[in-house]
Amino acid sequence: xxxxxxxxxxxxxxxxxxxxxxxxxxxxxxxxxxxxxxxxxxxxxxxxxxxxxxxxxxxxxxxxxxxxxxxxxxxxxxxxxxxxxxxxxxxxxxxxxxxxxxxxxxxxxxxxxxxxxxxxxxxxxxxxxxxxxxxxxxxxxxxxxxxxxxxxxxxxxxxxxxxxxxxxxxxxxxxxxxxxxxxxxxxxxxxxxxxxxxxxxxxxxxxxxxxxxxxxxxxxxxxxxxxxxxxxxxxxxxxxxxxxxxxxxxxxxxxxxxxxxxxxxxxxxxxxxxxxxxxxxxxxxxxxxxxxxxxxxxxxxxxxxxxxxxxxxxxxxxxxxxxxxxxxxxxxxxxxxxxxxxxxxxxxxxxxxxxxxxxxxxxxxxxxxxxxxxxxxxxxxxxxxxxxxxxxxxxxxxxxxxxxxxxxxxxxxxxxxxxxxxxxxxxxxxxxxxxxxxxxxxxxxxxxxxxxxxxxxxxxxxxxxxxxxxxxxxxxxxxxxxxxxxxxxxxxxxxxxxxxxxxxxxxxxxxxxxxxxxxxxxxxxxxxxxxxxxxxxxxxxxxxxxxxxxxxxxxxxxxxxxxxxxxxxxxxxxxxxxxxxxxxxxxxxxxxxxxxxxxxxxxxxxxxxxxxxxxxxxxxxxxxxxxxxxxxxxxxxxxxxxxxxxxxxxxxxxxxxxxxxxxxxxxxxxxxxxxxxxxxxxxxxxxxx
Ligand SMILES: Nc1ncnc2c1ncn2[C@@H]1O[C@H](COP(=O)(O)OP(=O)(O)OP(=O)(O)O)[C@@H](O)[C@H]1O
Numbered sequence: 161x162x163x164x165x166x167x168x169x170x171x172x173x174x175x176x177x178x179x180x181x182x183x184x185x186x187x188x189x190x191x192x193x194x195x196x197x198x199x200x201x202x203x204x205x206x207x208x209x210x211x212x213x214x215x216x217x218x219x220x221x222x223x224x225x226x227x228x229x230x231x232x233x234x235x236x237x238x239x240x241x242x243x244x245x246x247x248x249x250x251x252x253x254x255x256x257x258x259x260x261x262x263x264x265x266x267x268x269x270x271x272x273x274x275x276x277x278x279x280x281x282x283x284x285x286x287x288x289x290x291x292x293x294x295x296x297x298x299x300x301x302x303x304x305x306x307x308x309x310x311x312x313x314x315x316x317x318x319x320x321x322x323x324x325x326x327x328x329x330x331x332x333x334x335x336x337x338x339x340x341x342x343x344x345x346x347x348x349x350x351x352x353x354x355x356x357x358x359x360x361x362x363x364x365x366x367x368x369x370x371x372x373x374x375x376x377x378x379x380x381x382x383x384x385x386x387x388x389x390x391x392x393x394x395x396x397x398x399x400x401x402x403x404x405x406x407x408x409x410x411x412x413x414x415x416x417x418x419x420x421x422x423x424x425x426x427x428x429x430x431x432x433x434x435x436x437x438x439x440x441x442x443x444x445x446x447x448x449x450x451x452x453x454x455x456x457x458x459x460x461x462x463x464x465x466x467x468x469x470x471x472x473x474x475x476x477x478x479x480x481x482x483x484x485x486x487x488x489x490x491x492x493x494x495x496x497x498x499x500x501x502x503x504x505x506x507x508x509x510x511x512x513x514x515x516x517x518x519x520x521x522x523x524x525x526x527x528x529x530x531x532x533x534x535x536x537x538x539x540x541x542x543x544x545x546x547x548x549x550x551x552x553x554x555x556x557x558x559x560x561x562x563x564x565x566x567x568x569x570x571x572x573x574x575x576x577x578x579x580x581x582x583x584x585x586x587x588x589x590x591x592x593x594x595x596x597x598x599x600x601x602x603x604x605x606x607x608x609x610x611x612x613x614x615x616x617x618x619x620x621x622x623x624x625x626x627x628x629x630x631x632x633x634x635x636x637x638x639x640x641x642x643x644x645x646x647x648x649x650x651x652x653x654x655x656x657x658x659x660x661x662x663x664x665x666x667x668x669x670x671x672x673x674x675x676x677x678x679x680x681x682x683x684x685x686x687x688x689x690x691x692x693x694x695x696x697x698x699x700x701x702x703x704x705x706x707x708x709x710x711x712x713x714x715x716x717x718x719x720x721x722x723x724x725x726x727x728x729x730x731x732x733x734x735x736x737x738x739x740x741x742x743x744x745x746x747x748x749x750x751x752x753x754x755x756x757x758x759x760x761x762x763x764x765x766x767x768x769x770x771x772x773x774x775x776x777x778x779x780x781x782x783x784x785x786x787x788x789x790x791x792x793x794x795x796x797x798x799x800x801x802x803x804x805x806x807x808x809x810x811x812x813x814x815x816x817x818x819x820x821x822x823x824x825x826x827x828x829x830x831x832x833x834x835x836x837x838x839x840x841x842x843x844x845x846x847x848x849x
């Protein structure tokens with residue numbers, strides 16, 4: 161563009177110059193343009209624009225050397241600028257005077273020796289905010305007219321500077337606002353992810369997506385302590401390919417990792433990772449993923465209250481994501497993730513407690529044994545029972561798998577509980593599972609858990625009983641009813657202590673002590689290929705056989721007394737004595753349903769009793785369902801009759817009735833649920849009478 165020479169400046173010329181200067185987008189461009197104008201008009205050889213910042217007492221310099229260090233900017237504020245601030249008149253001097261007055265300023269590389277110097281103030285609303293330096297290489301001074309033009313030019317520059325400053329202010333505010341809006345957006349997105357999900361894996365994937373989107377960080381991981389001691393679980397998302405990020409779930413030993421340092425210090429860690437550096441396995445993976453490019457890593461503690469719950473690990477090639485402003489925002493994100501983590505962990509714990517409460521409910525019985533509190537309500541002083549209790553004591557101290565064998569109602573569950581209570585694991589609740597009470601299809605997910613979407617209807621993730629029983633004991637009742645196809649998985653968890661949830665290929669490691677029980681002849685089942693022989697041997701490490709009541713009649717009076725007391729108390733009755741002949745009558749009976757059956761008879765008697773003495777008359781009892789059982793003992797298989805034929809015969813005899821006092825389950829001496837599951841297994845669903 162052709163400028164009007166400054167020497168012939170008239171009204172039109174001033175208008176053109178003003179318009180040209182006003183078009184300059186920033187101070188550097190303004191200084192360049194001004195330099196060209198004054199050079200053309202031979203008014204000066206160099207021009208600098210100075211802007212004063214009172215809050216920092218610094219001067220920004222726009223001229224030949226555009227970048228100054230903060231120290232140089234402060235120094236510049238002590239030079240001619242200071243003088244003009246106190247006395248807003250033109251400052252004109254030769255180099256000699258300039259150097260003598262401000263030797264340090266004169267030594268700045270901006271000021272090579274010159275002939276003449278003129279500084280004019282930039283004023284707005286009566287306030288000086290900078291100045292224009294005009295420098296002549298020659299010693300020639302400025303005429304009156306020339307000085308007038310320099311003043312006019314400085315006023316125009318003042319206008320332009322105002323305009324640039326307000327545009328820059330607006331830009332700056334817009335930037336601040338749009339950054340605040342973006343920051344707010346990501347905080348809302350992360351908060352939403354955190355609030356809407358309880359599953360840790362899902363929370364992590366969603367937050368990783370938001371963090372990557374906002375900060376362009378390449379790898380985002382959350383590290384938490386694993387249930388395995390001294391191991392870490394890492395949920396990672398690597399955005400190597402934008403369209404399909406890699407989600408990793410890994411377990412690594414904690415020792416020697418960077419996360420270990422953050423767990424210990426609770427402080428953020430920011431560092432560079434180079435390919436030649438010795439790195440822990442997670443960091444090695446990062447280097448591999450990005451072709452051995454150096455990485456910047458940022459590890460932030462995830463704290464909730466005083467609890468260190470985990471570490472957020474961010475990695476990227478280069479340092480662009482980790483500016484001070486970004487770190488501040490990432491810190492706020494970490495706080496939200498810590499809440500999610502706390503929620504997810506609490507949710508897992510609640511689930512565990514809920515399950516164990518269910519178990520507790522079914523265990524709630526009155527302890528009436530004044531003896532060993534660990535054997536609780538187990539009554540029996542017969543030699544055979546004392547022998548059983550001795551075995552319980554021996555095996556409880558170990559972690560061995562125990563197999564409790566015995567007819568229905570002999571107290572297998574009580575023995576299992578006594579083993580658990582006397583073991584090192586008794587600080588946690590024993591978890592219970594009846595293999596016969598659950599359809600085969602659901603048994604697997606109940607035992608091993610499942611992921612969301614593992615099968616139709618699996619709307620949420622579920623933790624299985626093996627996980628719930630971690631560091632505790634799992635009581636598997638009716639283990640003989642475990643479907644053959646599930647037996648290898650049970651065997652594996654017993655041997656390797658690991659399994660996968662349904663729908664997941666992530667290995668779960670558990671420390672569970674198994675106590676199994678059955679009233680079936682497992683050995684025979686192995687021979688009949690109904691039970692895997694490897695599983696049988698694995699379960700049969702320490703078998704305990706519970707004798708039926710008919711083999712220990714001496715326990716009956718004690719049991720009758722205790723049960724009467726317990727039941728009377730529960731039913732709010734006051735019974736304080738039992739006739740001797742009642743005790744001896746009960747002692748003489750067979751009790752095919754064992755203690756459970758005796759318990760039922762006593763309950764009936766307590767209900768019939770009016771007064772303080774237990775009233776139990778045989779004729780009345782014979783009218784009761786229990787008496788029917790006594791009268792008609794458990795149906796035994798006929799010679800050559802297999803299980804299928806036996807159940808079919810009994811079902812026919814009971815006209816297809818399964819439950820209740822006249823039902824087939826009662827006749828067979830097994831629980832209704834057990835019979836139903838056996839019928840299902842054998843394909844019996846309809847019986848013609
Ligand atoms: N020795 C005992 N002392 C006191 N109560 C007992 C004893 N043995 C069993 N019982 C009671 O008898 C009932 C049945 O016991 P339990 O459920 O433990 O038997 P089980 O052998 O596991 O039966 P099933 O094989 O049918 O599951 C329970 O109410 C239990 O409290």
